[in-house]
Amino acid sequence: MNILFAVLSKKERVKQLDMKKERTFVMIKPDAVQRGLIGEIISRFERKGIKIVAMKLLLVDKQLAEKHYDIHRGKPFFEPTVEFITSSPVVAMVLEGNNVIETVRNMMGTTDPQKAAIGTIRGDFGQYIGRNIVHGSDSTENAEFEIKLWFKPEEIVEYTRIDESWLFE
DSSP states (O other): OOHHHHHSOHHHHHHHHHHHEEEEEEEEOHHHHHTTOHHHHHHHHHHHTOEEEEEEEEOOOHHHHHHHTGGGTTSTTHHHHHHHHTSSOEEEEEEEEETHHHHHHHHHOOSSTTTSOBTBHHHHHOOBTTBOSEEEOSSHHHHHHHHHHHOOGGGSOOOOOTTHHHHOO
């Protein structure tokens, strides 16, 4: 523990922690929704101490799906992916925490569930790369883009969880 950090007031410590926080976009995909895994996936993030600052269940239209996956346009899996994401409801979320992009990516596991470690979301629940349960932003830039694509600013809630002082030094 940093000695300077230990002697700072609680208000100063919270201020420093806020500077380390980041946000990421997560989508619980149609396969997980249809299999009744929404609660299990959300509870993993919450038990880790990650804060949900926005969340909604929605049917994704083709235009939104194409914008989200535009980086893959022209690749053989683009159209099947758009069809899949628009086939059933998804849960879209904005999660917040320290180093949350990397943390969430680690919790999700590798993109291919057959190669994902047991204990990760994809490793525990996925079987096929085209049905890999969950999406999470892979960089700060993509997180910003995806959050703006899926959520209006007024849909993102600023609040302090009661356990935050117990999660961080």
